[in-house]
Amino acid sequence: MSKDTVTITDNATGRSIELPVLHGTAGPSAIDVRSLFKSLGYFTFDPGFMSTASCKSAITFIDGEQGILRYRGYPIEQLAEHSSYLEVCYLLLYGELPNTAEFDSFSSSIKRHALLHEAMRRFVSAFRHDAHPMAIMVGVVGALAAFYGDATNVHDPSVRELASHRLIAKMPTIAAWSYKHSIGEPFIYPNNSLGFAENFLHMMFSVPAEPFKPDPRIVKALDLILILHADHEQNASTSTVRLTGSSEASPFAAVSAGIGSLWGPSHGGANEAVIRMLEEIVESGKPVQHYIDRAKDKNDRYRLMGFGHRVYKNYDPRARIIRQACYEVLETLSDDHANKALFDTAMELERIALEDDYFKERKLYPNVDFYSGIILRAIGIPMNMFTVVFAMARVVGWLAHWNEMMSDPDARIARPRQLYVGKVERDYVGIDKRG
Numbered sequence: 001m002s003k004d005t006v007t008i009t010d011n012a013t014g015r016s017i018e019l020p021v022l023h024g025t026a027g028p029s030a031i032d033v034r035s036l037f038k039s040l041g042y043f044t045f046d047p048g049f050m051s052t053a054s055c056k057s058a059i060t061f062i063d064g065e066q067g068i069l070r071y072r073g074y075p076i077e078q079l080a081e082h083s084s085y086l087e088v089c090y091l092l093l094y095g096e097l098p099n100t101a102e103f104d105s106f107s108s109s110i111k112r113h114a115l116l117h118e119a120m121r122r123f124v125s126a127f128r129h130d131a132h133p134m135a136i137m138v139g140v141v142g143a144l145a146a147f148y149g150d151a152t153n154v155h156d157p158s159v160r161e162l163a164s165h166r167l168i169a170k171m172p173t174i175a176a177w178s179y180k181h182s183i184g185e186p187f188i189y190p191n192n193s194l195g196f197a198e199n200f201l202h203m204m205f206s207v208p209a210e211p212f213k214p215d216p217r218i219v220k221a222l223d224l225i226l227i228l229h230a231d232h233e234q235n236a237s238t239s240t241v242r243l244t245g246s247s248e249a250s251p252f253a254a255v256s257a258g259i260g261s262l263w264g265p266s267h268g269g270a271n272e273a274v275i276r277m278l279e280e281i282v283e284s285g286k287p288v289q290h291y292i293d294r295a296k297d298k299n300d301r302y303r304l305m306g307f308g309h310r311v312y313k314n315y316d317p318r319a320r321i322i323r324q325a326c327y328e329v330l331e332t333l334s335d336d337h338a339n340k341a342l343f344d345t346a347m348e349l350e351r352i353a354l355e356d357d358y359f360k361e362r363k364l365y366p367n368v369d370f371y372s373g374i375i376l377r378a379i380g381i382p383m384n385m386f387t388v389v390f391a392m393a394r395v396v397g398w399l400a401h402w403n404e405m406m407s408d409p410d411a412r413i414a415r416p417r418q419l420y421v422g423k424v425e426r427d428y429v430g431i432d433k434r435g
């Protein structure tokens with residue numbers, strides 16, 4: 001057996017094949033099983049993709065054991081400290097940090113595409129006033145495909161670039177309008193003199209009668225949240241966007257599918273679930289230990305939201321950054337007692353859980369969502385908008401992956417196989433003869 005192959009032997013037939021081992025630039029290598037079915041007639045079985053690399057990617061690197069996250073090679077800690085969300089968007093999309101001219105041109109393109117078609121006002125208004133903003137976002141982003149039919153020419157890189165700019169630019173407008181609709185306030189148009197995060201806050205909180213000037217420290221905290229959520233390699237929603245896009249569907253349809261995937265509480269919906277959990281703990285007056293015990297009880301479906309991660313078996317590096325930011329935001333808003341109580345409860349929960357054998361043995365640590373909801377709540381974003389803000393940030397990651405896949409000559413339609421466990425062939429029986 002050569003060094004870079006793995007031999008698989010079928011003990012039933014004695015036949016062996018050598019499978020190549022693929023090495024990336026960092027992280028575990030992967031066994032290339034593409035010839036397995038042709039050679040031995042077997043599929044691999046891996047529900048939930050526990051051991052499967054679904055693609056090659058040069059965008060984001062995670063080492064879950066060490067708690068490392070890098071975008072295009074840059075550590076998340078450095079980007080969080082020195083960069084901005086828009087610069088990170090450029091980095092994720094184009095692979096390099098921009099020079100001044102590149103950044104100016106990118107940022108003015110994003111500004112120019114922030115407006116929605118006027119027909120979209122009626123479209124958003126037509127939703128029930130109490131519709132969840134994620135439901136509105138799934139619908140409105142999917143509907144953009146009807147406005148930009150040219151985007152279906154997905155093999156043209158310039159078409160993909162334009163669709164990517166449009167989506168990054170329009171997500172904050174869609175997000176803010178879904179909120180304005182739910183509270184019955186007029187939609188606020190984007191203001192091109194404002195930065196990305198500030199413009200979103202403007203569209204969320206301005207009213208025609210009064211301007212809104214957010215505290216720069218709040219704008220910075222929101223920009224940080226956007227940076228930390230911008231990409232996370234092949235998570236459920238990114239894989240959904242890749243899978244949908246692999247059929248050469250419109251990027252607006254693919255991103256809409258990704259938003260749907262993000263919505264669930266095991267993924268992007270966890271930030272909302274964390275706040276509900278912390279509020280319940282604070283309001284119940286019961287000790288934190290009571291909730292830790294429930295999370296450990298196998299007969300109780302209760303889980304500590306914001307704890308655990310498929311990839312991180314160490315402290316999520318994003319959680320560490322956001323925990324510090326949370327502290328700083330709450331210092332800024334010194335009279336915000338409700339959020340301070342949630343933060344204190346979160347810290348106590350974290351301390352008790354990290355000392356508990358159940359959490360230690362399973363390597364369950366706080367993830368990014370454990371603290372992000374506290375910041376969002378402190379800056380006035382309503383709870384049902386938390387996952388919408390996550391989607392607004394993650395859209396660039398989805399698009400970077402979609403672009404990478406569409407420009408990969410080896411890319412094919414994603415079509416997993418299955419282990420069939422249903423009935424074998426049987427004959428149809430007329431209804432009068434069935435027991």
Ligand code: CMC
Pocket residue numbers: 232235265266267268269270295296302303304305306307308309310311362364367368369
């Ligand atoms: N509280 C209590 N026990 C847990 C938790 C938790 N939050 N998470 C996992 N476990 C236990 C689980 O019961 C299992 O125990 P056992 O081995 O005895 O059966 C073990 O840890 C492994 O869990 P798993 O469900 O097999 O792990 P997974 O990789 O399939 O799930 C997860 C990962 C994130 C879905 C899960 O940890 C979870 O449900 N966490 C809470 C929801 C959450 O915070 N989600 C946000 C993820 S980060 C943001 C994002 O990527 O969108």
